[in-house]
Amino acid sequence: MTETKSTRVVRRGRIFPEIQWTEEQKAQWETEGENLYQRCKPIFDKVKSELIETHYNWYMTVEPDSGEYFVDRDLEVVWLRCREKHPGKIHHTFRINETGACGTI
Template sequence: MIQEHYDWFIIIEPDSGEYFIDEDKKVALAKYRSQHPGKKCIIMRINETGTCGTI
């Protein structure tokens, strides 16, 4: 997945493990919220660290 979608956002619903990916964070969140309204999620980037950039 990392080679096809490098630095895209992945949003994971922790209870089901279902995930949504998109290169735009707002689009990925909209996909997630349409299936899991009001639920908490985990948002990461698809890359070596799970984040974008360094601290």
């Protein structure tokens, strides 16, 4: 018996084409993100001081329309909780620490 060799070509690199955004689309996306942050930040600031003592470096996801927030040690769990309660809504995630940021650049 003879063996047949596979002629399948392994694709390397990007599978999806790059998104081509205009400058206006980029500016709109950044503005929407900043607006979401500005709506969620007061909710985070209100509860940060009491949560920082017991849940330091945990994650907090805020849904701005309802004002509800979800806290968990695991980032994916906190996202899942928020999505289950508010499907289709956009939320913002903070880290419960002095800055609310997840890391430094």
